[in-house]
Amino acid sequence: MTRTITLAQGNGGEENRALISGLFFRYLGNEILERAEDAAVLQTEKKMAMTTDSFTVSPIFFSGGDIGKLSVCGTCNDLAMMGAQPKYLTFAVMVEEGFETRKLEKIVRSIKKELAINGAKVVSGDTKVLPKGAIDGIMINTTGLGALSVEGVSVRNLEMGDAVVVSRDIGRHGAAIFAGREGIELESEIASDCASLWPMVEKVIANGVIPNAMRDATRGGLAAVLNEWVEASDVCIEIDEGSLPICEAVSGICELLGFEATALANEGTFVLAVRPENAERTLEVLRSFPGNEMAAVIGEVTDRYPKRVVLRSEWGTKRFMELPTGELLPRIC
Numbered sequence: 001m002t003r004t005i006t007l008a009q010g011n012g013g014e015e016n017r018a019l020i021s022g023l024f025f026r027y028l029g030n031e032i033l034e035r036a037e038d039a040a041v042l043q044t045e046k047k048m049a050m051t052t053d054s055f056t057v058s059p060i061f062f063s064g065g066d067i068g069k070l071s072v073c074g075t076c077n078d079l080a081m082m083g084a085q086p087k088y089l090t091f092a093v094m095v096e097e098g099f100e101t102r103k104l105e106k107i108v109r110s111i112k113k114e115l116a117i118n119g120a121k122v123v124s125g126d127t128k129v130l131p132k133g134a135i136d137g138i139m140i141n142t143t144g145l146g147a148l149s150v151e152g153v154s155v156r157n158l159e160m161g162d163a164v165v166v167s168r169d170i171g172r173h174g175a176a177i178f179a180g181r182e183g184i185e186l187e188s189e190i191a192s193d194c195a196s197l198w199p200m201v202e203k204v205i206a207n208g209v210i211p212n213a214m215r216d217a218t219r220g221g222l223a224a225v226l227n228e229w230v231e232a233s234d235v236c237i238e239i240d241e242g243s244l245p246i247c248e249a250v251s252g253i254c255e256l257l258g259f260e261a262t263a264l265a266n267e268g269t270f271v272l273a274v275r276p277e278n279a280e281r282t283l284e285v286l287r288s289f290p291g292n293e294m295a296a297v298i299g300e301v302t303d304r305y306p307k308r309v310v311l312r313s314e315w316g317t318k319r320f321m322e323l324p325t326g327e328l329l330p331r332i333c
Helices: 014-028 067-080 101-118 172-182 198-206 221-233 248-257 276-287
Strands: 048-055 084-096 121-130 138-148 163-166 213-216 236-240 270-274 296-302 309-312 318-320
Touching (some): 014 084, 014 101, 014 121, 048 067, 048 084, 067 101, 067 138, 067 198, 067 213, 101 121, 101 198, 172 248, 198 270, 198 276, 213 221, 221 236, 221 270, 221 309, 270 276
Parallel strands (some): 084 121, 236 309
Antiparallel strands (some): 048 138, 084 138, 163 270, 163 296, 213 270, 309 318
């Protein structure tokens, strides 16, 4: 295989076939994908959830992951947030002419590793090679299909008194991407929280907790999730500012650059609305996973200010947590 990707490897001919069989089939091959049909034929017995997403990130390799890991986590996590176990994914990979083959191989290895964590497989795909300058390195588009293990998890199902739980400290992905892109050196390195959430969701459900709502806090961060929830369920969510889990390194980035940690992106952090009697059990499950030691109950669902998120300070004052606006951190996922 060549050291860099060439236009000929996207021509649909011999070079293209060699790239697909020598790289993608080598790491991602299975009985469905290797049939090389125009479409995968799938047999399902449960209700299915389906999602699609596209991924472009700079830098492509970052502390805590790369675009390959990110693409699997992002797709499978969207399924997990509906209570669905990820089963099947499609991958369309667009690569820039001249992209290093060893980097592409590293990305595909990351995809393979993260698929195994989710128990999912790639069943269909596409590869395109674009002329140099047409894109910035590599872009990935995915579609995911998952089997529902529970029903009724929805942004429209929040109830009065629900406890709002966050699975770990917030803002890591956005801070890590920005620090890596801008070459900011800190006393302690910030690693992205990029991770697959299905194992956590599966264990929460296995412990008898069926969340009313779940959402991974990606672009727009925690603030976007909570504002989407209050709008969809016509409720108020009141958050205790002092309970927000934020690590020291992320706090430092926010203080240095004037960011709000609640608006920074995450890629392995999710928010749950659970009945108050299930809050402690949910925390126990989440904290049993490495990296989730800071899981916390951060607030509750009320009816005081419909369709608004209220941030309660440690000094007794209140202010609205608004939906993020503007372009804070381009190309974070």
